[in-house]
Amino acid sequence: MVEIKTDTALELMREAGRVVANALAAVRAAAAPGVSLLELDEAARAVLDEAGARSPFLGYRPAFAPVPFPAVICASVNDAVAHGIPTAYRLRDGDLVSIDCGAELDGWNGDAAVSFTVGTPRPADLALIETTRRALEAGIAAATVGHRLGDVSHAIGTVARRGGYGMPADFGGHGIGRRMHEDPHLPNRGRPGRGLPLRHGLVLAIEPMLMAGGRDAHRTDPDGWTLRTTDGSRAAHVEHTVAVTEDGPRILTLP
Structure with missing residues (x-):
């Protein structure tokens, strides 16, 4: 079931989204060669704790997962x-890092990535990140009253294919609100x-995931979670x- 949010709910989701944005900023500021992924998680936890927010990721266990996250x-x-x-x-010079984070505040969720x-970038990695960002921007631009869900999907996929x-098959965006994952699924x-x-x-x-090799095939690690x-x-x-x-797309997870 697709839930349409009231304007009051959108304001509450904006507050949750701000917590997510701050957590991602803290993680990015902490990321450097020699810093562990666990330390990045601690940086995000500190932001959520300070805001009085709960993590919708921690303990999350969808049907495909062998253990809770x-x-x-x-x-x-x-x-x-x-x-x-x-x-x-521990991060190494030249690593490409993707961080996804969510926050639940006053019963409403935000989600961003x-x-x-880290350190010295590879030109190919910068091009990949930039194209992924442009795919996200295209998807956001298509998220307007009068369009359909397929318009958003098409906008993302067009940038990626060009x-x-x-792009990993079967993975994409989703509705969000009182729960982190709601209908509809957004390919x-x-x-x-x-x-x-x-x-x-x-x-x-809205979350594009792009793979530099040009193939859509992917696999899951033995941990049951990591997609490669x-x-x-x-x-x-x-x-x-x-x-x-009615005024156009509104990004709720900006700082």
Whole structure:
């Protein structure tokens, strides 16, 4: 069931989104060669705790997962596309890192992700991140009253394919509100003019995931969570929580 949010609910979701943005900023500021993924998770936890927010990631266990998720961020490095579990791995110069974070505040959720490089960047990684960011911007721009869900999917997929990048099949964005994952599912590819009509108050977590190798194939680690490219190519993942409004798309997870 798709829930349409009231304007009051959108304001509450904006507060949750601000916590997410601050947590991601803290993680990015802490990321440097020699810093562990567990330390990045602690940086995000500190922001959530200070805001009085709960992590919707911690303890989350969907049907596919063998164990509940043990952290407040997903930390995916290099060939990890998404859902990476923070470990004692210490970042190295040139790593490509994707961080996904959520926050629940006063019963409402926000969800966002960023990708960045640590230390000396590879030009190919910068191009991948930039294209992923542009795919997100295209999806957000299409999230307007009068469009359909397929228009958002088509906008994301068009940017990715033109860049020569792959996208993991069956993964994409989602509705969000009182729960982190709500209807509708938002594929990162689709046909324009198809799917759910977009209405004022619909809130979507829009999240392109691009893989540098150009293939759509992926695999899951033995941990049951971490999604990786099958060819070892690098991946990037960016996300914002976005409200469809009569005044245009409103990003709820900006600082």
